Amino acid sequence: MADVQLKQVSKVYANETVAVKPLDLSIKDKEFLVFVGPSGCGKSTTLRMIAGLEAISDGGLYIGQELVNHLSPKDRDIAMVFQNYALYPHMSIYENIGFSLKMKKFSKSDRDRRIREAAGILGLTDFLERKPSSLSGGQRQRVALGRAMVRHPKVFLLDEPLSNLDAKLRVAMRAEIIKLHRKLKTTFVYVTHDQTEAMTMGDRIAVMNDGNLEQIDTPFNLYEYPLTRFVAEFIGSPKMSVFKTRIHRRSDWQIKINGQYINLGSGLTSRLITGQSDDQRVYAGIRPEDIQLSHIRDNQSFLAEVQTIEQMGSDMYIHVAIDECDALTVRASPDTKVSVGDSICLRVDSNKWHLFDHQKEKTLLRSPFRPAAKSREEHLVS
Secondary structure (H helix, E strand, O other): OOOOEEEEEEEEEEEEEEOEEEEEEEOOOEEEEEEEEEOOOHHHHHHHHHHHHOOOEEEEEEOOOOOOOOOOHHOOEEEEEOOOOOOOOOOOHHHHHHHHHOOOOOOHHHHHHHHHHHHHHHHOOHOOOOOOHHHHHHHHHOOOOOOHHHHOOOEEEEEOOOOOOOOHHHHHHHHEEEEHHHHHHEEEEEOOOHHHHHHOOOEEEEEEEEEEEEEEEEEHHHHHHEEHHHHHEEEEOOOOOOEEEEEEEOOOOOEEEOEEEOOOOHHOOOOOOOOOOEEEEOOOOOOEHHHEEEOOOOOOEEEEEEEEEEEOOOOEEEEEEEOOEEEOOOOOOOOOOOOOOOEEEEOOOOOOOOEEEEEOOOOOOOOOOOOOOOOHHHHHOO
């Protein structure tokens, strides 16, 4: 078993800087878990505590049910892949992949078997006699993965391994790492600041902010049911538009936007956490795809002025001004006839609003009961 458990694990530096606040987290055996968040949020520090490269200030870290706080990195049966490939330039690819095995005095035949097995999985067999300088960035990253693979670790730790690659190569390497996880059937813990990378790779995603674990869930649930305003704005591209406003109850619950109140959907109001006042300040959020241009002007639509337009090829992003915030983003068809300065009529899917407490910025909505989401592997074959 290679599950990883963090029980009230925290990191406080000597100057009293708190990098990670008490963290409770269970990473399942064979799971691909991604830590994501902005720079300085504590995600890499958490990974380094799991690796043993950072001392734990408080709490307990367990790998496969064994408390490992006191164990050195080499005794934790983990392998780490860094942003920097850290390959030895004077060694061949064969020697780089097998270096750790040589240091541990594996037999020559065992080393050769493991090196060639890893090279075959990673498509490096034809490059084993070359030096790192003759390889592309993606090939070097595969060598770094191979060097970790040959150790047959319980847990793979990957710290922003794709950030040095160009955009096209990052997409290709994401797919390579997902396939590698499926082949190896072991636990992967991955750190990135790129939420698109996190959404496409993780079985579950742990969103961190300012040393706190904001939410851990499947990519679908994070997107559809964010628990905090931070998660709502961080997950999704383009991001959710969030603004201060009021919700009000007459015969139905309504939300104020651009000076008028429009009804919230019954599916949404049935999820409102009990105890809400009939008139209260909130943060309201809506995703760009949940706003449509409308030709009908009624009490469920509102007018807004177009500020800027982004043509993305497959989509057009229209940014409009409303009273409550500087801009609201609308995703539209790329052939939509609209210009900067136009006044356009918009209609929001009334069940797609996200509502957050004005002070604590936590959701005011219960997550609905739903069937278990498909795993990433099931999506890939369906």
